[in-house]
Amino acid sequence: MDENVIKVENLVKYFDGRCVLDGINLNVPRGCIYGLLGRNGSGKTTIIRILLGLEPPTRGRTFLLEAKSTELSAKLHGRIGYVAEGHNLIQNYKVGRLIKLCKDLSLQWNDEFFNHLIETFRLPADRRVKELSIGMRAQLNLALAMAIDPELLIFDDPTLGLDTVARRQFLELAIELIQQQGRTILFCSHILGDVERIADKIGILAAGKLVVDCPLEELKERVKKLRVIFPEAAPANLHLTEIINQQNQGREMVITVANWNKQKQTALEIFKPSSCTEIPMSLEDMFIECTKPNPEYIES
C-alpha cells in the first residue's frame, strides 16, 4: 500500500497561455502536516483544485488517497475535508440549511464534535451565510470540513479572516486532530507563523516551480543566512553554488545559501573573512528569500 496520501507527478498547468505550474512533483505521506507556501498567484490554490478534481491539469497526474484526481469517486470525496480559499459556501442558504445539506451528503457525520465546534465558534443557525462575517464563514467552513471525520484535510488559507483567538483555536484543533487521529493535512497559508507552528514538511512555490520541498527542521538546517565581514571590500562573486540571495555593502556581505556545508565554508574561507556570523532565520525570512526571483532548488 502506498503511504503517500497525496501524489503530484510532473504537474503542468497553463491559464490562457500563461504557465502557472511548471512540472511540480510532490508527495505527502500519511499522517504528515504539509505546509504549502507561495506568494499570491504562485499556484497553491490551483494545485489544490487540481488535486480535488475541480480543475483539469494541462499535463501530469495527481493522486489523492491512491485514486486519480480526475476519477475521484463520491466515496473518496467523503473521506476528504476541504476548506476553500474564500470559503465556497452557498451564500443565500441559511446556516442551518447548509449544515443539513452537508450532513445529508456526507458518508459520516460526527454530531458531537460538530456541535462542539458550532458552540465554540458561536455560529447562528438562523442567519444566511452571506450575512455572516468572513471570520464566521471561515469557522463554518472549518466545522463542516472537520465534522465528516476526514482522513485527509485540505486547507486553503483556512485562518484567513479569523481573529487571533479563533486562529489559535483552529491551530490547536488541527494539532489535536493530527496527534490523536493520525490524519494527513495539506495546509496553505500566508500566515507563516501558523505554518511554522504545525507543519512537519514545507513546500514553497515560486515562479511555477516547487523550489522547496523538505521537512521544516531540515529546511532550517540547510538554509543559512550569514553576515560576513571582509578586511577590504566584499568580493562581488564568492564562486559558491546555491546562493539564494547576496547583498554587499562595503566590507559587509549578507548571503543566504542553500545546502550549507563544509565545502562551502572552505570556499568562503579562501577570501579570508574577518568574521562570519549566522543570522537566525524564521520561516518567514526563508520564505522571503526563497520566493525572490531565480532561487536555487532546496528539494530534498
Place this chain on the structure above:
Amino acid sequence: MFALIKREIQDHIVYFIGAAVFSAVFIIISFSLISRYDHKELPVFSIGLGVPAATIVIFGICAMGATQMYLDRTRKISALLSTLAVSRNQILLARIITGILVILILFVPLTITAGILVRLFSPPIPMFTGMVFEISVTVYLMAFAIYCIGLQTGWNSSALTPSLGALFLTCIFIPLVLIKGFGVHIVVILVLFIAASLIRTWHTFMKTSL
C-alpha cells in the same frame, strides 16, 4: 441522491408552483370553455388560448434549465457539492430529474384532463386510437428537449451567441411539429436531439472547472 434532488426542488420551488398553478388554471379554463361553447367556436378559443400558453410553457421550461445551471455557476454550488461525498454525475442527474419532475407536474394533469375531455365530449375531428398518446409523448419530449437547451444555455450564458442559439432552437420546435405532425418521425427527431443535447451538457459539466 435524494438530498441532491431535495436541494434542487427547494432551490427551484417557484417552477414547481408555477407548473402546478399553470396546469390547474389551464384545466379550469379548458373545462369552462368546453361546457360553454359549441364545437364550431372551440377551435378559435383553443388557438387563442393555446398559442400564449405554449409560449409561456416553452420559455418557462427553458428558463428553468438555464436558471439551474446559471445559479450553479454563479453561486458555485457544484464547487461545494463536489467536495462532499457526491460526484458530478450525481449532481447533474439530480438536476435533470428535477427538471423532469417539473415537466411531469405540468403535463400529467393536462394529459389526464385531455383524456377525460376526449371521453366526455365527442371531438370535432374523427379521433384515431392513440392520438392523445402520440400528442402527449411529443409534448413531453418537446418540453424535455427545450429543458435540455436551457441547461446548455445556463452554463454558457455569459456569451450572447449561445443564448441566441438557444432561442433559435426553441423557436424551431413549434414549426417542426407543425410540419412533421405528431407521430413517430417527430419522436425520433426529438429523442435524437435530447440524446445529443444531454451528452453535450454532461461532457461540458464533467470537464469544466468548478
